[in-house]
Amino acid sequence: MEVLQNDLFLRAARGEETERVPVWMMRQAGRILSEYRAVREKAGSFIQLCTTPELAAEVTIQPVDLLGVDAAIIFSDILVVPEAMGLPYEMVEARGPVFPTTVRTAQDVDNLRVADPEADLGYVLEAIRITKKELNGRVPLIGFAGAPFTILCYMIEGKGSKTFSVAKKYLYAEPELSHRLLQKITDSTIAYLKAQVAAGANLVQLFDSWAGILSPQQYREFSLPYIAQICDALQPLVPVTVFAKGAFFARREMNTLNCSVVGLDWNMDITESREMLPDKVLQGNLDPCVLYSDYPEIRKQTREMLTQFGRRKHIANLGHGVYPDTDPDKVRCFIDTVKEF
Numbered sequence: 001m002e003v004l005q006n007d008l009f010l011r012a013a014r015g016e017e018t019e020r021v022p023v024w025m026m027r028q029a030g031r032i033l034s035e036y037r038a039v040r041e042k043a044g045s046f047i048q049l050c051t052t053p054e055l056a057a058e059v060t061i062q063p064v065d066l067l068g069v070d071a072a073i074i075f076s077d078i079l080v081v082p083e084a085m086g087l088p089y090e091m092v093e094a095r096g097p098v099f100p101t102t103v104r105t106a107q108d109v110d111n112l113r114v115a116d117p118e119a120d121l122g123y124v125l126e127a128i129r130i131t132k133k134e135l136n137g138r139v140p141l142i143g144f145a146g147a148p149f150t151i152l153c154y155m156i157e158g159k160g161s162k163t164f165s166v167a168k169k170y171l172y173a174e175p176e177l178s179h180r181l182l183q184k185i186t187d188s189t190i191a192y193l194k195a196q197v198a199a200g201a202n203l204v205q206l207f208d209s210w211a212g213i214l215s216p217q218q219y220r221e222f223s224l225p226y227i228a229q230i231c232d233a234l235q236p237l238v239p240v241t242v243f244a245k246g247a248f249f250a251r252r253e254m255n256t257l258n259c260s261v262v263g264l265d266w267n268m269d270i271t272e273s274r275e276m277l278p279d280k281v282l283q284g285n286l287d288p289c290v291l292y293s294d295y296p297e298i299r300k301q302t303r304e305m306l307t308q309f310g311r312r313k314h315i316a317n318l319g320h321g322v323y324p325d326t327d328p329d330k331v332r333c334f335i336d337t338v339k340e341f
Contacts, residue, residue, distance in 0.1 A: 064139055109181050150211070210246075261280060
């Protein structure tokens with residue numbers, strides 16, 4: 001049994017009493033830190049950084065040292081899963097991820113494999129093992145993956161999009177094929193997250209980044225059942241957090257998921273969410289843009305958020321990833337305000 005020097009985050013995730021509210025941030029290991037940019041420069045590219053375990057471990061630990069967060073999250077990308085299934089991607093500067101080949105036909109779905117974590121994603125597992133060793137029990141480590149629907153979006157669309165209309169068209173035009181693809185992604189994701197836990201992840205988070213583009217009915221059919229499968233497979237091993245950006249309409253259903261924590265974006269009212277998710281620990285949900293304001297305003301907004309959530313069953317975070325041009329001192333102001341509350 002691992003002994004953690006700071007286990008606030010894990011205790012809070014399990015719904016236990018904590019001396020104070022724990023805090024971490026999505027995208028905390030990233031461009032806000034000049035130290036990260038230096039390592040990225042050394043790596044040569046984003047994908048090279050993701051696939052070099054020693055460097056991925058280094059940037060995973062930076063926010064613990066430099067910002068004082070209560071948890072580390074392994075540095076990787078949600079798109080390593082489609083790549084492991086046989087659909088490689090490129091990271092194009094100023095454009096984001098691009099898939100040279102996309103999924104269009106039944107044959108394309110058949111050609112995909114269920115990922116083998118050790119063979120196809122061993123570099124992430126090695127990064128976790130190195131990170132655990134170097135963290136030496138200072139804080140817990142979060143593993144993560146993209147939720148199946150969000151991964152499907154990229155595999156069909158081939159790139160980022162505001163509407164993902166090509167992927168959404170598929171759900172209407174080819175529902176059976178969509179379900180087959182979603183199941184393959186789900187099987188790969190379960191194997192991958194179990195391997196992350198075996199390598200040392202203390203908790204796992206599912207990112208359903210594009211949840212908000214679906215209607216409530218489509219979300220119930222094409223996303224929630226697959227998230228439920230993943231939660232059922234992982235929750236006996238470690239606590240699971242589900243963060244579905246924009247899925248304010250699915251909060252009542254999320255209360256029935258076999259997960260410990262539900263992440264809220266900044267559009268989700270805290271009091272209303274507590275009422276809809278009585279069984280869950282809530283994570284979030286400060287608007288990342290608050291961190292562009294002055295220090296007194298950041299402190300004021302952070303304290304207001306904490307007061308609304310109350311002391312129990314809360315993990316402080318932003319309502320989405322921290323934006324890359326945010327001043328690290330403003331980020332520290334947010335973190336320190338949470339710690340002093």
